[in-house]
Amino acid sequence: MVYYRSVGDVPPKRHIQHRDPEGGLYREELMGEEGFSSDSALLYHQGVPSALTNSVVWELSDQSRTPNHPLKARHLRLHDLDFGAGADAVTGRRLVLGNNDVRIAYVVTGTDASPLYRNAIGDECVYVESGAGTVETVFGVVPYRTGDYVLVPRATTHRWVPSEPSRLYPIEANSHIHPPKRYRSRFGQLLEHAPYSERDLHGPGEPLLVEGTDVEVLVKHRAGGAVVGTTMTYATHPFDVVGWDGCLYPYTFNVDDYMPITGKIHQPPTVHQVFEGWNFVICNFLPRKVDYHELAIPVPYYHSNVDSDEVMFYVGGDYEARKGSGIDLGSISLHPGGYAHGPQPAAIEASLGADRFDESAVMVDTFAPLELGEGGLAVEDPAYAWTWAGGTT
Structure with missing residues (x-):
């Protein structure tokens, strides 16, 4: 987490006696990351x-x-x-x-x-x-x-x-x-x-x-x-926690509160990042105004994701770059490292002159290859990998 909070009943100093109204001792628990070297919280329990x-x-x-x-490439219909x-x-x-x-x-x-x-x-x-x-x-x-x-x-x-x-x-x-x-x-x-x-x-x-x-x-x-x-x-x-304080706790963040970063020409996926973990990042692509250069191409350029696999989960609108591919709401596309990928061919011309995209997707990029779980295998669209060969389809 990134800022301190205090909730409920906590003592004025860390690691001192903290008692309930009847004189019983609350049990202090330190919950911390990276071996006492990163964010932590102190929780005060009624029990053990x-x-x-x-x-x-x-x-x-x-x-x-x-x-x-x-x-x-894979298309999974969740x-x-x-x-x-x-x-x-x-x-x-x-x-x-x-x-x-x-x-x-x-x-x-x-x-x-x-x-x-x-x-x-x-x-x-x-x-x-x-x-x-x-x-x-x-x-x-x-x-x-x-x-x-x-x-x-x-x-x-x-x-x-x-x-x-x-x-x-x-x-x-x-x-x-x-x-x-x-x-x-x-x-x-x-x-x-x-x-x-x-x-x-x-x-x-x-x-x-x-x-x-x-x-x-x-x-x-x-x-x-x-x-x-x-x-x-x-x-x-x-x-049974009567109070806690620190910089480690659960929280929510809503995509409506994310302010998309846009530019005169197409911006790289990194401007859409929202979180990161070890060897992966999480981005969100949200409704936004798009590129305003007079010769701009609003959909992404083809790119070789040489260091990562890209997973897109499509959750809102009609995703411009995937039109004509069979992608729909609830779809996942997996574009693995090792080859170039990008918009469906017809989507490039269709996007010219657009000033806004009304689409929502959650992206996870991983820096190690992804494998398919049983749920992914159960709902794969086997035709997706060949849709770019259809020219204008």
Whole structure:
């Protein structure tokens, strides 16, 4: 995170006695990144946060990955995935794409709350394609709505509580996810050239206290290099934090609060960046005015992504560069490193003279090859890779 917050009841100094009205001692927990060398928060628990009564295997959904071989562009129709009735935001996820740095999933929920969940592998950035509800966390409640990114730090116990069916696009890192370094001062403040500010980041406003005993929490973690799951049972409910402070906490950021950067000629994808993790970045392409040079070509030029794979998730409008390719709302395009890609041939001429694009997409660029998960393989359009050969189609 990039700025300090204090919520609920905290003592005037760190690491001193902090007692409840009856004289009982609250238990202080330091939750910190990078071995006490980066952002952290101090949480004050009514119970003992490490008091387990049981630990058993949680069998995850299919986490297998299939290499993109032979190498080609892919089109995945996520809206064709079947989730059945009553899927929840955690156990209902289906793996779409992944590598050893990041995993991209998709889930369509009903209105049932998810189990309590903690990702001990890395931060999660969940894009809300549609829907609304709340994310209950050990830090408090974070409401979500269509267009939100929900940022959940590694090892944060939480659960999703939809108030309406929700389409969610979880991006699970093996690292932390932050605003790009170039947007921040050396002390962490978002700078004037950043396309958003601290006012746009919304964290919990008050503690969430829940009573309970023998409470199960699903934990995703690593074992032998594999992604695995464990169900941990806690003696008391993890949501027993009376107060916390620090620079590490869950928050939301809505795409409507992102200020697109435009120019006289076509701008590179980096101007659309919103977050970054280890070996990947997250960008969003949003409704915006486009290039105003008299000879401008508003759609992207062809480019060889020699160092990265590019994943576009199309969530709004009619994406100009993909017209004629079969891409529609809910589609993913995967353009792997190793060959040139760009607009459909007919889209170039069609874009000339445009002054605005009404389109929305979330892009993940990875610096290691992506492989296909079972969810991606289930909804692939096998004709997509050959659509550029159709000339004006």
